[in-house]
Amino acid sequence: MTVDLAGLRTALVTGASSGIGRALAEALAARGHDLVLVARDRTRLEALAERVRQQHAVGVEVLVADLTDPDGVARVGTRLTQTERPVDLVVNNAGDTVDASLGDVDVERLRRHVALNLGAVLTLTRTALPAMVARGRGAVVNVASVDVFVCKAGPAAVYSAGKVWVTVLTESLAQELRGTGVHAMALCPGLTDTEFSERNEVGETAPRRLGARSWSPADMADACLGDLARGRVVSVPGVRFRVTATLGRLVPYRPLGVLPTLARRRRSGLAGVDSRRALITSADSDLGGAVVRALLAAGTEVVLVGRTEDRMARLVESLGSAEQQAVEVVVADLAEPSDREDVCRRLRDQDRPVDLVVLGVERPSSSTSFSGTPLDVLQSELQAGPMAALEVLRAALSAMSAGGGGRIVTLPDAAGLDPGQSPTDAFLLSLTRSLGIGVLGSKVDVVAVIPPRSGALSRHSRREITGATRSGSLVVAPPRVALFDLACRVVPRAVRRRLATLIRR
Ligand SMILES: NC(=O)c1ccc[n+]([C@@H]2O[C@H](COP(=O)([O-])OP(=O)(O)OC[C@H]3O[C@@H](n4cnc5c(N)ncnc54)[C@H](OP(=O)(O)O)[C@@H]3O)[C@@H](O)[C@H]2O)c1
Incomplete structure (x- = not known):
């Protein structure tokens, strides 16, 4: 299914004060969409709102909310269910990561991370859907990461498992929404030049240390909207990252x-210890x-x-x-x-x-x-x-x-x-x-x-x-399960469905 972006009048973007979210808001405004901008930093959101109103003559609302706080998520949810100027496109982009490996991470930080990267995505998506389905038009873009296709140790283990959850949720939602006029897409960006590492105190990522070229947020936003219009379910912009994703998906567990x-x-550790x-x-x-x-x-x-x-x-x-x-x-x-x-x-x-x-x-x-x-x-x-x-x-x-x-x-x-x-x-x-x-x-x-x-x-x-x-x-x-694992990577979905039924007998 292709998505008629022009039919999606108002877009709500979380994490619009910086990076990919800000670039997506700018790209949407340039295409004539009205905006609801969500993040914690009011000053940044208002500066962005002022700029896009002047440049593109679109309507912009600023909604300051901390999405790790249930009250903040509820206020955004209330906007999503409003019938006046209904939101047709939700971009769940706000995200952070943890700063330590799972065994060492502060538990409060871990809870806030899950509340933002998984909880807010779940709540806002579920809240927005009924009205979109009733109108017969709408789209949800959930921002995941190319990390879902590769195995990451250290602090990134928690982050990438969360992004896997977001991607799989979105893929399953896209199947469920078929024929309703509403579409769901997971955006899986590779390295993009934003404030992400700096804000999350995670230092430079390995690809950046190795001098890998990063994407500009503006290019990432354009690629995202292009893939949304094409009706992609999982968008991985860039040939380099698509190769990474394909290879990553081919490796069985x-x-x-x-x-x-x-x-x-090599060590006489645990092996054999009951x-x-x-x-x-x-x-x-x-x-x-x-x-x-x-x-x-x-x-x-x-x-x-x-x-x-x-x-x-x-x-x-x-x-x-x-x-x-x-x-x-x-x-x-x-x-x-x-x-x-x-x-x-x-x-x-x-x-x-x-x-x-x-x-x-x-x-x-x-x-x-x-x-x-x-x-x-x-x-x-x-x-x-x-x-x-x-x-x-x-x-x-x-x-x-x-x-x-x-x-x-x-x-x-x-x-x-x-x-x-x-x-x-x-x-x-x-x-x-x-x-x-x-x-x-x-x-x-x-x-x-x-x-x-x-x-x-x-x-x-x-x-x-x-x-x-x-x-x-x-x-x-x-x-049998190992075979199914391999099949998931190389056999088309329809054939896999039959295989799954067989192995579960
Ligand atoms: N940059 C990359 O290389 C890359 C790669 C793959 C995936 N991603 C994903 O892309 C998304 C955007 O990241 P980015 O790179 O653009 O990072 P960024 O520049 O750090 O932007 C993060 C945005 O999220 C908002 N945010 C953070 N915590 C929030 C909270 N508790 N409540 C509401 N908003 C909150 C921030 O705004 P406030 O501080 O104003 O609240 C900011 O607008 C994330 O989901 C990230 O995981 C990034």
Whole structure:
């Protein structure tokens, strides 16, 4: 579907006070669109508003809002639902990054980062959509990054996993919106000359240090609008970055597992060490319960974390009395910050150290569409998924690094391998892969195990999970899933859909 940009009268741009957002606002004004400019810096926004009003004779509103603050997001949401001068184009561009690796980052900064880079995108997109669909016209551009196609260690691991989530959410939204007259596009810029590194105190990026040419924000904005008009779902401006993206998408997850295996051969660290005490999240799910039993059978003590007290109690009752002695229960709803803090506190308890964390995340229970799911449910899924994963992994990494080391196993669903299918699982896969490479050579391992289907656990995948707690490669997946992973990269989407149905049987 091509997008008739001329039909989109008013555009709202977040992060319009600087960089790519400011350039997009200028490019839109030059094409005759009225604007709503959003950011925190009133002086800059008003200066920009004054300039574009004079140069292009368009209507410009300034909306000062901090998008890490729920009140700020709500005020922008109110503007999006206004029927007078309705917003036809939303550009979710405002973004920042964290300044340290996950194990060392300040938790408040991490929460603000997720609120801005994921939370505000989710809320503003969901708020804008119903009116756009009712009018039969509109577009949402979510600014991600070319980093989603490459594996980044260090502070960029958190940033790029968040951008993966944004990209996959946008791809899935674009599928859902087909035929409504509303379009969704993820813009994945490569290195662009803005204030981003300076503001976020991240220093020079590797490409910049190597002298790579960066894009001007104005060229990036023009390329973005060109791709939007063409109806692209994922826009990667520039041949160099498109090559990076294509190569990045071609590399399956599994072969990267060779790296830690090789690294482990060089040291007598964790290989072969069985876990003494494991903490398992989503222990009240079928998958979690199966992991618990497998670990107890291998002589590991387990800390069960789950939010359904009854299911946890039933699981404990079903165990033998000796096994019950080896079980500790933490009832926690990971969508709740205070409950997440309880789990993190337990992980930091060095008197009863945990040397294995098995992180399963909760997924939406229904297959309802994004537009059909209430906003508070989507927000809660974001908290129970990516936010919980980040906070639990952060606590585990820092406790294990300060203590005797350990292993972290995440359990993403195979759907995360397929672009446009599951933002949470794609997030978890990306984060695990980056963290796994970042911790190479340290006393902590990070491994992803992809079961064939969450909820149903074959004997084979149970072996994979318990096996990963001992030997582990970076991404462990049963052969069928590994094949699906490869197919996601080389086989067209329609054929993949059929394959996915087959492997999930
Ligand atoms: N530059 C690159 O190489 C590059 C590459 C890939 C992707 N990106 C992405 O492009 C987007 C724009 O980045 P940029 O490079 O243009 O960076 P930038 O020059 O630092 O601009 C960031 C914008 O976001 C706004 N912002 C930051 N925190 C905010 C908050 N809490 N509430 C509201 N607005 C906030 C800032 O305005 P105020 O400070 O006035 O609030 C500013 O307008 C980001 O999503 C970034 O991840 C950039």
